Amino acid sequence: MEAGMRFLMIASFAESLIAFRGPLMEALQEKGLEMHVAAPDMPVGHSIRAALESRGVVVHHVPLERNGKNPLADARTLLALHRLMRRVRPDCVMCYTIKPVIYGMLAAWLARVPRRFALITGLGYAFGEDKGRNGLRAVVQRLYALALSRTDTTFFQNPDDEALFRRSEILPPDRRSCIVNGSGVDVASFQVAPLPDDSPRFLLIARLLGDKGVREYAEAARRIRARGARARFSLVGWIDNGPDAIAQQELDAWVADGTIDYLGRLSDVRPAIAGCNIYVLPSYGEGTPRSVLEAMAMGRPIITTDAPGCRETVVDGDNGLLVPVRSVGALEQAMMQLIEDWEKVVNMGQRSRQIAESKYDVRKVNAAMLREMGFE
CATH class of the missing domain: 3.40.50.2000 (Glycogen Phosphorylase B;)
Incomplete structure (x- = not known):
């Protein structure tokens, strides 16, 4: 893959783009990629938007309700993402957290984006052990399976989640997966600090x-x-x-x-x-x-x-x-x-x-x- 390509990253929470994906975006930019991001709640003038734009990232607002269960709202998200991809024409898309993965991967497939990557950063509320969540979990699993069958690679941050997705056939056998060590940490920014020794x-x-x-x-x-x-x-x-x-x-x-x-x-x-x-x-x-x-x-x-x-x-x-x-x-x-x-x-x-x-x-x-x- 060559420099000059467009890379679109889709998130459900604007702050996570800098806090969790900032170094990854910088690494992609260093390879010569034109970096685009999409997330909700990033109007013009928003501090996160301004910080991203100052780094040379192109920012797009998309309607997305992180915790909502309204199918019409989710349909609007899918449509908005599809329109965005038809306009931006990215060469690669990466999505993380549940709704961006589901609707982002489907939109990317419909928009014929050449390379599609999903990042599973945890299972979320739907996969909790409470019996009251079983119905929601069943719906999420079906939607996940539909979306992940359209990925080139699905990244996991621990082997348990990968095993669950394989065992439950959420991730089809013919789809590639890769385990990475979380989002990583900038060990230069988070340096050793002396332990307070006055009390626990x-x-x-x-x-x-x-x-x-x-x-x-x-x-x-x-x-x-x-x-x-x-x-x-x-x-x-x-x-x-x-x-x-x-x-x-x-x-x-x-x-x-x-x-x-x-x-x-x-x-x-x-x-x-x-x-x-x-x-x-x-x-x-x-x-x-x-x-x-x-x-x-x-x-x-x-x-x-x-x-x-x-x-x-x-x-x-x-x-x-x-x-x-x-x-x-x-x-x-x-x-x-x-x-x-x-x-x-x-x-x-x-x-x-x-x-x-x-x-x-x-x-x-x-x-x-x-x-x-x-x-x-």
Whole structure:
């Protein structure tokens, strides 16, 4: 494939284009590609749009409801994406998160885009274990299967998700797939910060959703404080509008009783990571959790769940501890283990940085993706 081609990336959340795909776009531009992006909520003058345009990226607004279930709205998304592709005439399209993958891949196929790539960054709400989600999951699986049968390569961020898609025949046997180490982390920007040694300080960074394990984190914090342990528990994130969102009243109650130090939504999480000495993510499953990679790069031990995407980031007992999903008791025990062993905290933090450099450096991750897409 030659320079001068147009590459279109489609997202459901504008901020993710810079936060998660910025280095990948830069790598594509360095290969001589003309970079286009499409996402909702990016009118002229929007700060994210301005930041992308300053990098030489052509920005397109598309109507897309991330969490909506209105088929007419989704049909409008498909039509808008098809019209965009007929106008821009990209040589390659890459989509990530559920709706962009489904409707972006279908639109790209209808518009006869030559190369089509899907990136599965996690399973999302529809694939949760609650029986009430079974109907939604069945619909999403059928739509995924229709879309992914039109891809050249589907990228996964962990082997569990790839195995599920193969086993469930969401990804047809004749379609190529590739596992990459998450979105990677810029180890030069996320440098090692000294560990605060005055008291145990825990941190969780996440959208405030039940599936991120936020409630388990708050309950484990409450129990540890009830033991009299001199520990602090910080939370960074925001209340999402999904069906699994933490209620404002829940968050307010945690803050009011002193269980949680709520730091709000941060555009730069590095000061928050520097202010903790142990990072926690009790998620029910991820693609590969970016916040964990950032904490690892800054030299923090990790407590996370033995769940898809999460378990890949931790060698249990080496750079952190793995706990069962939804187990407040196990989470509490793991936290107490590190509260009582500062030497382990220090050693695990050093190993986290080493693993981040060797496995999750964003330059290595992007190089692997570019090779698969034919740009290396």
